[in-house]
Amino acid sequence: MKRIRTPSRYAIRAAIAVSLRNGHATVHRTARQFGISSRSLQRRLAEFGTSFSELLAEVRLDTACHLLVESDHRIVDIAAQLGFAGASSFSRTFQRMMKIQPGAYRKQQSALRCSPHQNEMRRNGHR
Numbered sequence: 001m002k003r004i005r006t007p008s009r010y011a012i013r014a015a016i017a018v019s020l021r022n023g024h025a026t027v028h029r030t031a032r033q034f035g036i037s038s039r040s041l042q043r044r045l046a047e048f049g050t051s052f053s054e055l056l057a058e059v060r061l062d063t064a065c066h067l068l069v070e071s072d073h074r075i076v077d078i079a080a081q082l083g084f085a086g087a088s089s090f091s092r093t094f095q096r097m098m099k100i101q102p103g104a105y106r107k108q109q110s111a112l113r114c115s116p117h118q119n120e121m122r123r124n125g126h127r
Contacts, residue, residue, distance in 0.1 A: 007034045009048045009055075012041070016059045024083050025059075027052040061097055064090070068106040069113070075102050 007015070015033045019025035030052070031041040045051055060082045067078045079090030094102045 006036070006040070006044050009045075009050070012045065013055055013059055016056055017063065020059065020063065020082060025056055057097070061094070064094060064102070065098075065105070065109075068102055069109045078102070 011034075012030065015030050016025045018033075019029050027038045027041060031038045034041065036044075042052065045055065064078060064082060067073055067081070068075075071078075073081075075091065076087040079087045082090065084090040084093070091102055094100075094105070098105060100108070
């Protein structure tokens with residue numbers, strides 16, 4: 001009997017990220033990328049102590065944080081890219097998970113990325 005190599009947690013997360021970029025990530029689409037059934041994927045994730053919905057939430061949050069910091073995309077566009085129904089549902093989810101609103105997170109991270117010299121100039125009213 002031929003043994004099918006089952007995907008790692010990292011590979012599954014990567015597949016979910018690709019699915020998000022190409023539309024909506026579903027357990028069926030993700031399983032199909034590995035040539036296994038949805039149920040086999042769910043069993044594999046249970047072995048890792050997680051579920052598809054938990055991994056999807058992790059990937060969405062990681063991607064959201066990256067896009068908020070590394071792009072100037074509007075929050076509504078980030079929400080759509082991540083498969084949320086709208087900016088408000090994205091903002092509520094982000095707030096619940098990160099304990100900060102997406103716009104405030106973006107400003108906070110932007111300030112942290114500036115050099116000390118740039119921060120000093122901003123404090124003194126220079127842009």
